[in-house]
Amino acid sequence: MSQGTDYDPSQEGATMNFDGRMSYGDYLSLGDVLGAQRPRTDAHDEMLFIIQHQTSELWMKLAIHEITAARTHISRDELQPAMKTLARVSRIFEQLNSAWDVLRTMTPADYTHFRRKLGQSSGFQSYQYRLIEYALGNRNHAMMRPHAHVPDVLAMLETELDRPSLYDEVLRLARRRGIAMPDAVIARDVRATHVLDEGVIAGWKRVYEAPDQHWALYEVAEKLVDLEDYFRRWRFNHVTTVERVIGLKRGTGGTGGTSYLKRMLDVELFPELWRVRTEL
Numbered sequence: 001m002s003q004g005t006d007y008d009p010s011q012e013g014a015t016m017n018f019d020g021r022m023s024y025g026d027y028l029s030l031g032d033v034l035g036a037q038r039p040r041t042d043a044h045d046e047m048l049f050i051i052q053h054q055t056s057e058l059w060m061k062l063a064i065h066e067i068t069a070a071r072t073h074i075s076r077d078e079l080q081p082a083m084k085t086l087a088r089v090s091r092i093f094e095q096l097n098s099a100w101d102v103l104r105t106m107t108p109a110d111y112t113h114f115r116r117k118l119g120q121s122s123g124f125q126s127y128q129y130r131l132i133e134y135a136l137g138n139r140n141h142a143m144m145r146p147h148a149h150v151p152d153v154l155a156m157l158e159t160e161l162d163r164p165s166l167y168d169e170v171l172r173l174a175r176r177r178g179i180a181m182p183d184a185v186i187a188r189d190v191r192a193t194h195v196l197d198e199g200v201i202a203g204w205k206r207v208y209e210a211p212d213q214h215w216a217l218y219e220v221a222e223k224l225v226d227l228e229d230y231f232r233r234w235r236f237n238h239v240t241t242v243e244r245v246i247g248l249k250r251g252t253g254g255t256g257g258t259s260y261l262k263r264m265l266d267v268e269l270f271p272e273l274w275r276v277r278t279e280l
């Protein structure tokens with residue numbers, strides 16, 4: 001123990017003995033979290049790669065928790081908590097977006113030192129990423145196949161597909177609030193991806209033409225636009241980082257790599273909310 005002039009916080013009551021008491025590390029299960037980095041090589045940058053992905057997965061876990069809560073609030077017409085929760089989801093995406101700045105410091109040569117050890121593993125197989133996409137309405141069933149061998153994960157994805165997406169709930173909310181939305185969209189098979197619908201554009205047009213008369217709905221819609229804006233930035237940061245690090249090489253997951261990721265940039269989650277802007 002240090003002598004000299006170092007200040008001892010126990011003098012003002014800081015607890016120092018955790019024998020039999022719950023400590024910081026106990027509460028946060030830090031043994032599990034900090035024991036979960038297992039580089040497969042001696043490459044210096046593999047630790048960065050692992051931690052970058054693990055922290056992203058933790059933020060994704062929180063995003064799923066919050067999107068699920070927001071969807072429940074919207075289905076119950078509890079718009080104030082829904083707004084607060086959706087704002088948090090956007091902040092989480094902002095966090096995920098900033099994280100690319102750290103990973104970008106890894107050069108192509110650094111990555112080659114451990115890339116081979118990744119085998120066929122790839123972010124393509126992130127089930128939490130897929131859950132987020134499904135919750136937001138991008139419901140491509142083909143993306144479930146890499147999880148066919150893990151029954152618990154498959155069940156989670158299936159359960160998610162059975163629920164209306166966040167956008168479905170918002171369209172139902174709009175209808176409850178007197179905005180005409182097509183019957184076929186409201187009663188659609190929620191397991192499929194929603195496709196652009198002229199009637200939905202017309203519904204949003206009424207809201208966007210007179211926000212003062214539909215203030216709550218307008219705010220919810222703009223929160224969705226915010227969320228999609230951040231999501232697009234994540235996709236863009238990803239593909240740019242990937243091109244920077246592996247160029248045009250094929251992905252470990254077996255896709256064309258950047259060509260696949262560029263194609264994913266065209267995905268629209270809430271298409272009518274973008275299209276309505278042209279109509280105003």
Ligand code: HEM
Nearest residue numbers: 056122123124126129242245246251252253254255257264
């Ligand atoms: C050097 C860093 C990275 C490289 C070279 C890279 C490369 C790729 C490539 C090539 C794909 C296409 C699938 C394949 O064939 O593998 C992909 C997909 C994916 N990656 Fe990354 N990635 C990197 C970092 C990250 C990070 C930090 C995350 C965060 C969790 C991530 C999450 C994903 C996800 C979710 C997909 C699937 C996207 C979709 O299906 O739309 N990647 N990545």
Ligand SMILES: N[C@@H](CC(=O)c1ccccc1NC=O)C(=O)O
Nearest residue numbers: 118121122123124250251252253
């Ligand atoms: N698809 C990447 C590998 C990769 O990025 C990756 C591998 C294992 C765990 C997470 C990954 N991150 C995102 O795709 C590649 O082709 O180099």
